[in-house]
Amino acid sequence: MSNRDDLMAAAKQCLREKGFTRTTARDLAAVSGVSLAAIGYHFGSKEALLSQAMIEATAEWVGELETALASEIDPNAPLAIRFETVWTRILEVATANRQLWAANFEVSPYIDAMPEVREVMAAAQEKAREGLAELFQGAVRPDDPAANRAVGAFHYALMTGVLAQWLIDPERAPSARDLTQALRIIAADVAG
Template identity: 50%
Template sequence: MGNREDLLAGAKRCLYEKGYARTTARDIATASGVSLAAIGYHYRSKEALMNAALHQAMEEWGEEIERAFTTGAVAGATPAERFAAAWDRVIESFTTHRPLWVTQFEIIAQTDHLPEVRELLAAGVDAARLGLAELFQSILDTGEEKEEQAAVGAFYQVMLTGVLGQWLVAPERAPSGRDLAVALRAVAANIAPAVGPDQAGQDGDGHA
């Protein structure tokens, strides 16, 4: 690799090992084996380099989730079984890639003080939601319309963040894929049937 690529790899290593805010330019230079001056030459600033490393890490997060959702599917499984198995693989990825997931939470917690990072994360929200919706459509053979995909993706994004947060605090108490399937079925049963557009805003007697 050239100096530019070495710097990016070193910055990403520091991102995982030291976190975004605690990484110094000297840390990156040491990790990459490149001079401090090269950071300014190739990226203009440490912040720009760290943002590039964060962008690459975000892409890897997405790829990791996609692999977890789409590998190891069991032929003939029911939608509930496929749902549970997919989440079990996601949870397993938390173990094998813990530094990656810890870093994600650390960065989210610091966004109030890092406006550029906030913008970078926010820019990927819509794409992440649509990506999650598409992944689950392929697993569960669902047929949501395009206008529903963002809402469905946001729901799975909330689930993903919540499960990850519980796992980081107490892995042995975090829900399993089967737990999530059971819970989702119960919640869906409690709110069914869905309220149609003509019923919105009406009370239990059918009056507005």
């Protein structure tokens, strides 16, 4: 592996073990076996490296989720069944990546001081909205990108809210079944 690759692997490991704010440049250099100067050379800053690592690790998490769901979800299944199945898997995979999700929330209060991190995170958020629309709905509407974005934004907001609750109090955070029940109640109220 190259120094850049070693630093990225070290950053992902440190995010999982220490989180975003507790990881130091020295931690990254020690875990990667690369000099401190290599961080600046390859990524510009420790924060830029960690944010890129967080995005890549989150993409790996999403890939793991998609792989798990690919064999389980019938594309013709009713939305409520798809919804509960996706949420069951999200919570299972999130459990295995708890510190990574904590790191995602941990960076939020500092985002104004890190414009380069904000830019990378905003781009990743937009991509996540697109992916979530397809993951939950089963298909996107090629003729209506505004509808796709709205659906993706809804699922993204729900996901971040549920994961925040789960990080704080996993025993009382909503389950996949709770979320599906709520969706049915809300849909009935909207339709009625």
